[in-house]
Amino acid sequence: MQDYKNRKFTLPEIMGVSAAFIMFMAIGMIMGGTAAGNDKVFYSGAALFSLGAVIAIYLLIKYGKKKEDDF
Numbered sequence: 001m002q003d004y005k006n007r008k009f010t011l012p013e014i015m016g017v018s019a020a021f022i023m024f025m026a027i028g029m030i031m032g033g034t035a036a037g038n039d040k041v042f043y044s045g046a047a048l049f050s051l052g053a054v055i056a057i058y059l060l061i062k063y064g065k066k067k068e069d070d071f
Contacts, residue, residue, distance in 0.1 A: 012063050015055055023052035 029045025032038075 016059055019052045019055035023049055
């Protein structure tokens with residue numbers, strides 16, 4: 001049986017969590033920039049969201065398919 005207490009995160013797991021965090025922060029920047037009427041914050045948030053989306057799509061393409069013997 002595998003010991004889950006000492007498990008290390010893999011690079012795709014770290015990248016996935018980072019992409020989700022980047023996109024979460026970007027949504028806040030988009031909403032805040034729109035509410036304040038600040039276009040710089042809005043477009044910066046849109047760029048960050050695009051970066052997070054590119055990372056997420058890369059991970060889906062590279063690691064998306066699972067083998068039939070994986071559970």
